[in-house]
Amino acid sequence: MSGQISMLPEGDETHWPLAILVAETPLDVDxxxxxxxxxxxxxxxxxxxxxxxxxxxGCAFQRDVAVLPMLAQRLDLVREALCRSLLGVAVVAPASALDDARRSLARLPLDMPLEVFEKGSLAVRWLCASALSPAGIIIDSL
Known part of the structure; x- marks a missing residue:
């Protein structure tokens, strides 16, 4: 471990149905x-x-070997709900982490629009155009 303290991610529902999850530091298993x-x-x-x-x-999770199997297992448990409700995922990461984020996202067993961006504004526009608008959802608060 690099000595960084892992904090819990923060969720934001202000612009629902755009849910935002922020990781300020790399996440451990907890x-x-x-x-x-x-x-x-x-x-x-x-x-x-x-x-x-x-x-x-940058990297949303610490290089902990327990994270990826746990993530895959949890996603498998909610697969039907994911398919019904989750329309798309955009990841925002620093330029230095974009390739790693793309590789990690590509490994996830998700059949929906997925993309990685360096800027949050581009990610939000992409989510609106690729995931929300095709479902007839407009977010007025953006």
């Missing part, structure tokens, strides 16, 4: 679980939404 718990709470609403993941630190 931080990743907390983020997945938040996503699962949004899935329980049974309403369509798009997800903006902001990895302010």
């Amino acid at each position: 931080g990743m679980r907390a983020g997945l718990d938040m996503i699962e709470s949004w899935l329980r609403r049974e309403q369509p939404f798009a997800l903006l993941l902001v990895a302010a630190c």
Whole structure:
């Protein structure tokens, strides 16, 4: 471990049905679980939404071998709800982490629009055009 303290991710529903999850520091297994718990709470609403993941630190999770299997298992458990409700995912990461973020996103078993951006404004526009608008959802607060 690099000595960084892992904080829990923060969720923002201000612009629902655009859900925002922010990781200020790399997440350990507990931080990743907390983020997945938040996503699962949004899935329980049974309403369509798009997800903006902001990895302010670059890599959203620490290089912990337990993270990817746990992530895959949790996604598998909510696969039907993901297919019903999650319309698309955009990840915002620093330029130095874009390739790693793209590779990580490509490994996820998700059949929906997925993309990685360096700027949040571009990610939001892409989510609106690629995921929300095709579902007839307009977010007036953006």
